[in-house]
Each structure stands twice: as C-alpha cells, then as structure tokens.
Amino acid sequence: MNAARGGSTLAAVRARGALRAVVSRGVPGLSACSARGVWSGLDTDVARAVAAAALGDGEAVEWVPADPADRLRVLAAGGAELTVANTTWAMGREAAWPVLFAAVTCYDGEGFLVRTADGITGPAALAGREVAVQAGTTSAANLAAWYGPRGLAVRVREYPTPAAALAGYAGGGCAALVLDRVALAGQRALLPVPGGHTVLPETVSREPMAAAVREDDPGWLRLCRWVVNLLLAAEHEVAQAGPGDGNRAAALERVAGAAGRHGPAVGLDARWAARVLAAVGTYADVYERALGPASGLDVPRGLNELWTGGGLHYPVPLH
Template identity: 75%
Template sequence: MTTATAPDAHATNSHTANAHTSSPSPSRSSSPTLDAVRDRGALRAVVSRGILGLSQYDGGRWTGLDTDVARAVAAAALGDPEAVQWLPTDPAERLDPLAPGDAELTVCNLTWTLGREARWPVLFAGVTCYDGEGFMVRTDSGIEDPAQLAGARVAVQAGTTSAANLAAWYGSRGLSVEPVTFPTPAAALAGYAGGECVAYVLDRTALAGERAALPDPAAHRVLDTSISREPMAAAVRDSDPHWYRLCRWVLQLLVAAEHHVDEAGPGRRTEALAEAARLAGPHGSAVGLDEGWAARVLDAVGTYADVYERNLGAASGLGVPRGLNELWTRGGLHYAVPLH
C-alpha cells in the first residue's frame, strides 16, 4: 500500500533550525505570499498521497525528492526546513489549492506543460526531476516492449497525462490499449497488482517507488521504454512574481551548488558549498530574504545530487539512475545557472 496520510495531514511539523544558521528577517517583504507564510509560521505544500522516493509519509515524517524541495523553500523563507504543512492530494486536484491561495507550493510529481499553465493561474518555478512515462508489468509476462500491450487493459491515475500519452504513442503506430482510470495512486497500484490490468502506466521514477511498495518487487519490472517527456516541476500561483522568483532560485541553488562541489574536486565540498552560499546570499534581498538564505537551504537538504541520491539513488534502495537528471557536464539536462 503506497497511500499514507499523516495523523493530521495539515499539521505543521515543528523543528528548530540549526543554531549556526540565521533566521530570515521578520520585516514585511515585497511578496504577499512570503508575508503570509511568515505570519502563519509554515509553508503549505501540496504533495502526493504517497509515492516512495517522491513524497511518502512513513508514520513519523514525510520523505522524498518533492518533500525535500518543499523543505528547501521553507528553510529559505522561514529558517526552518520542517515548518511545512503537508497537503496530500489526489493527482486530479494537484493544482486546485494554489488558485484560491490554500497552498503556496505544489511539488507533487506534476509535469510542466503549456496546457496546465494556460488553463490554471499558475507558473512552474523549475524542473525538479526529468522523467518519462513508462510501464510496469509482471516479470513472468514476457512483455519486453510497450507494443506488446496492444489491446490490453492498463492502469492509469485520474488527473494525469497518461491517457493522452497512451493515445498518442499507440495511435501513431496504428495500435491502442484500454486505459482503466483509478482515482488515487494506491487504487491504481491495487488495480494492477490485483490482476485487473496487465500493466501500470506512470512516470518511470514514480514506478520505481510503486514497484518497491509491492509485496514481491522482483515479480515486477519497469520496461526500459519511455513514451513521453515528463519534466516534473514545482508550481506556484502566477500572481506573486517575488514568490515565484524565490522558489525558482531555491531550485537553481541546489543545481548550482552541485556544480560548485564538482568543480572544487575531492575533499573540498565544505568550501564549495560556502562559496555557493556566499555568491547567492546577497541577492536574497530581491525576494525579501536575508543573506543567510542560501546557507540555510544547503544546510537543510544539501545539493541536488544529495537530494536525488537520498531519495531515488542507491542510498534510497530504489537505485533509479540519474540519467537526464545528471548535470549537463555529465550528459544530463540540469544546467547550473550562475549565482553571481
């Protein structure tokens, strides 16, 4: 079972920021969203109802790549990475809380598309994970290629782009499948695991977590083929450019800090992170932050490499290769925007 909900899903997890990092100035900023977050003492972040590696409640704490992004924003804005009210939400409703101001950030394995920005009053602040839609099948099925699923029933989540991606990929080949829509990730996984569907279609990174949640992960495999482009991204309301800029630069900082560590070489991580924080810190005033914002972010979650390895890499037990999520210097798509 992958769905997990905190005893009080809207409760703030209290945690004291590390003593050696400074807290942001309490003065009013040019961002009404930042001011509201500070008045409340917590960031409200929309996450999935439970996908291992992305956002999962383990009975004591939310973990995952998406939740670490939210913690990074909270560290910058509030000085406390645990000052987050988690809002676990079904896929079809991931943007709903942003529009009326019921949340400040959506980090919920949500693909950045023109259609979503055109339809909703939101902006995507940056890519958190480059992905592609794939298929999980039973290992003993003999299925090696998505084309072999023609005519089969496949499980998809409501509110995702899966059905459209399936129609586009199979239709271009003169084939078709029968998408079976489920309202939640847990229901989709159960529909597949119970034999109602031959395959489960979802972003391949998310499928790695779903596979690990099954009683016998070895009995299932994720096919190598991706049928779509799925840049998962963090979303905010489009009415506050200062808050948008804050969230965007928190994400950029994680990538840039990894680049600084790589450039510095072995044994110089501490100096490299300090340099990244030194370069980025003075620009915090543009979004209502003090000069310690970047140091707090890196102290809270580390670099993008740390976030990925902890939640999706070998250290997580999932072992999802970084692939396109490597830095551009290693053939990936994450490009470090200069911090100076």
C-alpha cells in the same frame, strides 16, 4: 529584508509560520509519509528547501496531500503556496490554471510496470490490453499520442489515487501500471515481491516534473525558482571542487555567499542560501537520499545528471 520585493505570499507564509506544500498521497522516492508521520522524497525536500529559505526552518512545512486531479486546484484556490507533487510542466496546465511552474525538479518520462513472467518486452506488446493509470494525470493522453499513430491502442482504466492504481495492477486486472518511470520505481518497491515486476526501458513521453506556484506573485515565483537552482548550482560547485570534506565545505560556502548577497533583493536575508544547503544539501544529496542506492530504489540519475554528466540540469549562474 525587502518584504515588498518578496511579495504577499512570503508575508503570509511568515505570518503563519509554515509553508503549505501540496504533495502526492504516496509515491515513494518523491513524496511519501512513513508510519511515524514523517514525509520524505525528492519533492518533499524541495518544499523543505523553500521553507528553510523563507522561514529559516526546513521542517516548517504543512503537508497537503492531494489526488492528481487536485494538485493544482488546491494551489489555485489558495489552499497552499507550493505544489511539488510529481506534476508535469505543460502548457495546457499553465493555460488552464492561474499557476506558473517555477523550476524543473526531476526530468522523467511515461513508462510501464509489467509482470516479468508475462514476457512483455515493449509498449507495443500491450496493445489491446488493459492498463492502470491515475486519473488527473497526463497518462491517458500520452498513451493515445504514442499508440494512435502506430495504429494501436490500449484500454485505459483510471484510478483516483496512486495506491488504487497500484492495487488495480497488482490484483491482475491490468497488464501494466503506467506512470512516470521515476515514480514507478517507488511503486514497484511497494509490491509484495518487487523482483517479479519490471519497469520497461522505453519512455513514451516527456515529463519535466516541476514545482508550481500561483501566478499572482512574481516575487514568490522568483524565490522558489532560485531555491531549486541553488541546489543544482551547489552540486556543480562541489563537483568542480574535487573530493574531500574540506573541499566540499569550501564549495558550499562559496555558493551560499554568491547566492546570499542577492537575498535582500528577493525578500530574504544574506543567509538564506546557507540555511537551504544546511537543511537539504545539494541536488545530488537530495537525489541520493530519495532515489539513489541509499534509498533502496536505485533509480539511475540519467536525464537528472548535471549537463556535465550528460543530463539536462544546467544551473543558472548565481553572480
């Protein structure tokens, strides 16, 4: 393997025998820990994919739960090699922290969870009311940007963690919980009677959630970027191959071969892509497990479809 091209971060991860990944403190569908200590969700599967590529074992991950305000702070300080914690890729964040975003993992937008019985049909109906947000996120700024030009305002109450924000809303003190709409689906599922609450259809911001790394190692940035892209490319290849287990297997083998031949140039071996796909499958597989009907959340793919299905995910060629 070409360890020099792979960079010092890859060497450190291998020396430790585990990838340290910053995740949220509990957002079902993205990164949440079960009572048995098992982490699951779209973000956690991205971390497993990186671990499979770098270490040959998708379970070789040390999870580092962090509050929203600390997601990039821990990474920048050297406490982790990867942040996958429903963190929006924003210029302000790359300008403020010595980090770079490697790839978009989920396209989303700021939304509102409200009590169905309140009859709130859109964001304007919340004007003058108190809403719960997580501190350290872009929510407060997004709300000001949407309400301000309309001559409206909401009263923002910040909470330090997802659980605290949900409790603030569930207790009746806040008229809405404001968070990315994909994350809201998971938060809604945690309420005693999920059916009594509605995620409004409107989005009031653009939230491309992305994996982040420190800016000091372009080799590690390259590795993480291509791991995420591999998941998307594999979904496209499987879709093009048509139905049937045989067609799927052949498609995955083609993708793994195309990406694998470039492994030595990025500090990996020729089997890295095959390991990733064996560990987590394609992006469609990851999404289905984390957010699709099988998860119980049933969040439509929407913008997270491939471009061929009307979404925004467009895999970069592997050749």
